[in-house]
Amino acid sequence: MTATIRLPTRRIGSLEVPVVGLGCNNFGSRLDEGRTRRVVDAALEDGVTFFDTADIYGRTQSETFLGRILEGRRDRVVIATKFGMEVDRTRRGAAPAYVRRALEDSLRRLRTDRIDLYQLHEPDPATPIADTLEALDGLVREGKVRQIGCSNFSGAQLLEASAAMKEGAARFVSVQNELNLLDRADEQDALPVAEQLGLAYIPYFPLANGLLTGKYRPGVVPEGSRLASSRRAEQLLTDGTFARLEALDRFAVDRGHSILELAFGWLLAHPPVASVIAGATTPEQVRANAAAAGWILTADEMELVAAGLPIL
Template identity: 55%
Template sequence: MEQRMLGNSGLKVSAVGLGCNNFGGRLDQAATNAVVRAALSQGITLFDTADVYGNRGGSEEMLGKALGKERAAIMLASKFGHDMGPEGKGAAPAYIRKALDASLRRLGTDYLDLYQLHVPDPATPLADTLGTLNELVKEGKVRAVGCSNLSAAQVREAASLAKEHHWTPFISAQDEYSLLVRDIEDELIPVLSDLEMGLLPYFPLASGLLSGKYQPGHIPEGTRFASSQGAQDRYMTPENWNKVGQLRQFAESRNHTLLELAFSWLAAQPVVSSVIAGATKPEQIEQNVKAADWQLSAEELSEIDRITRGQAQPAD
């Protein structure tokens, strides 16, 4: 597995990371153990979770148990800020410390490699959040800090504050990015590139639409789309089905799958440090890792741009 630099932090992460949002929700401890073992065997070193995953805390607890002694060999990332019910939410200094201590306890570790602000907190000045995160780095509880779902302007503001106060800056941003969702290319990615931050894209398969298992008018039982009308409405649009058809043809004409195209395209983007992908079965881990191996040429990348950002022609 290729190891990449996480922005300009000096930390390295696997080109494909494991998103742990299914642990404690769709997966019990035994299934979590199997997925984590498969990830470790495939060379995945980035394990990304959040306090809110797994019905608030379940993902961290199960991931910690599944990793055991392997924790020291991997990059462990978690996030804070979402509503944790009675425990609170947000990015105020006192809450950050409380949230981190709870995450460390659930994960069974005394430090995180990467601690990320999950969502913006309009009630807390960004300077207060960054100042507290800087203290946690100095205390050795956190090695590096990142953000998720912030606007380009907020990321730029955070960088300016960190420089002004000599604080630890955000080294990464975790945002939705895929062949079908490319909005962040307009403003956020240029800022990340300028600041030498690493992008950790989530939903690389557009909630599964790029997995290759969906056809227009047919939604298999037990899939994410089968249980979410909102996801269907957002992703299963005529425009996206048109793009998926052309992308499938593009991949298959080169003896690759749609899934392999989705991962390899993301891995080819200079700003991407690691592609965050969830899994519910060990075999999905192997598929995801293998999928990122396709080295796309400049001509192929241009053709993909035409399909996904230009006026795509209807697929046959």
């Protein structure tokens, strides 16, 4: 099977990944295994070979589905997964003993002998970060993990983790946080710290719950969309939001692009960004996301967006 879209690649530590990754949070929840397979197959066809999952997604079913579907194709892909959020009362946190248990569980579900990028899903205030890093370093030395990263860390927490890293030991190579054109707060927090520390930045929710797909209009919520069944719809679908969406759409169209392309191109213009993690529930969404990565904003275009869209 040859990829129909040739995506550029960037690096996360020693890993080479396409600039668009597939977020697997819908697998096992919104999507059953058959629909998951169609999405994964479409991703591989379109050059999206970076898969980001977590042990809590779909109550562990995301990893299970992905393991079965990628069997026989494991060497073609880069798999990232996460641990630390509560799977159940006995499986949560970042204590050293649990780090190993969580990894072994993920390896079994994913049907693989190694995780390419193993990420702490959120800070664990009950465990010193130095202890977690030491446990992760042991897994890297055993060959069960290639690279380690973190998610939902503030800039201050990234600096704390950097200070706790021992000479010669495995270090975080990435941070995965929320960033998009409607939520730019991390531009003033973890993003510049990631650049300072030489970390790859992996943005999630790049389309702001689908608002940046161009499908939403005042009074119109697409049937079957995430927000159609969300209690946050009233909070998000405000006159102010639609005014910003209209301005962004006009900016993109004036330059011969769509707001979807703008959402990806704006993120990829930030130097630390390695790959944009976008979820999908259909093959068509996968293809649209992959195709949207062709426009990377210039410095002048970034300044225009910043001038017209203040940081919230």
